[in-house]
Amino acid sequence: MKVLCEKKGHIALVTINRPEVRNCFDPETTVRLAEAWRGIKADDGIRVAVVTGAGEKAFCSGADLGRMLPLMSGDRTPEDEWDRMVAGDDSYFETALLRSFDIGKPVIAAINGIAVAGGMEMAQGTDIRIASETAVFGMPEVRWAIFPKGGSTVRLPRQVSQSTAMEMLLTGDMIDARRALEIGFVSHVVPQAEVLDKSMQIAERIARNGPLAARAIRQSVRECFGRPENEALRMEQAFARPVFESEDIREGPRAFMEKREPRYNGR
Numbered sequence: 001m002k003v004l005c006e007k008k009g010h011i012a013l014v015t016i017n018r019p020e021v022r023n024c025f026d027p028e029t030t031v032r033l034a035e036a037w038r039g040i041k042a043d044d045g046i047r048v049a050v051v052t053g054a055g056e057k058a059f060c061s062g063a064d065l066g067r068m069l070p071l072m073s074g075d076r077t078p079e080d081e082w083d084r085m086v087a088g089d090d091s092y093f094e095t096a097l098l099r100s101f102d103i104g105k106p107v108i109a110a111i112n113g114i115a116v117a118g119g120m121e122m123a124q125g126t127d128i129r130i131a132s133e134t135a136v137f138g139m140p141e142v143r144w145a146i147f148p149k150g151g152s153t154v155r156l157p158r159q160v161s162q163s164t165a166m167e168m169l170l171t172g173d174m175i176d177a178r179r180a181l182e183i184g185f186v187s188h189v190v191p192q193a194e195v196l197d198k199s200m201q202i203a204e205r206i207a208r209n210g211p212l213a214a215r216a217i218r219q220s221v222r223e224c225f226g227r228p229e230n231e232a233l234r235m236e237q238a239f240a241r242p243v244f245e246s247e248d249i250r251e252g253p254r255a256f257m258e259k260r261e262p263r264y265n266g267r
Contacts (some may be wrong), residue, residue: 004054010047013050013051022058024119025068027086030093062118063117097118099151105215108199109129113134115136120138121151124150130202140174220236
């Protein structure tokens with residue numbers, strides 16, 4: 001299976017499983033990854049998702065240049081069911097890369113190697129990014145006359161400085177994990193063997209918190225960013241209101257006073 005999706009308690013672990021080609025996207029991988037994200041969104045029992053790549057060399061190296069890009073540009077006609085699905089419906093690509101599809105829950109990227117092109121664009125669609133010491137990041141599309149249409153021209157300048165984003169997008173140069181940490185693109189750099197464990201530890205910490213509060217906080221941060229302050233504060237209030245009307249908000253303080261772990265039901 002080119003994409004694996006495992007449920008570990010309230011956490012979904014998504015693995016792109018093509019290590020022999022550095023976990024690049026072909027049409028089948030694109031469809032299966034999109035379906036995994038849709039399934040996670042629909043599953044109320046999942047509170048956090050972690051996405052990674054199989055093997056030690058790559059998180060994801062982007063689109064398969066031999067199969068995916070020729071199909072998208074019209075240079076290759078569809079040959080099988082997967083080709084026809086991707087060629088006939090842009091939403092598979094948009095969903096797989098988390099470009100215009102929001103699962104509504106925190107997503108952590110466990111970046112265990114190369115994260116370039118579409119791989120880095122998918123990472124930009126996540127909320128928390130943990131990198132191995134061997135990770136390499138870049139948007140090389142411009143070198144091959146390709147526009148990085150997975151969201152990078154919008155998201156990257158919001159996640160690092162505009163000047164840094166421009167340099168990466170216009171030169172196509174790569175950066176290592178330490179540089180990614182310096183510019184704030186990742187929050188931790190750990191040894192290769194620890195990247196998934198670190199990501200799962202953070203996911204488990206989030207999964208123990210109030211799920212309604214976690215989702216609302218995430219939504220508020222994402223949607224209020226860049227808006228005028230007064231407008232953003234009004235939006236924040238709207239995101240907070242359902243949390244203050246929930247059962248969970250009564251359980252949290254009660255558990256604190258009773259010195260026990262809270263039992264949240266997401267309602």
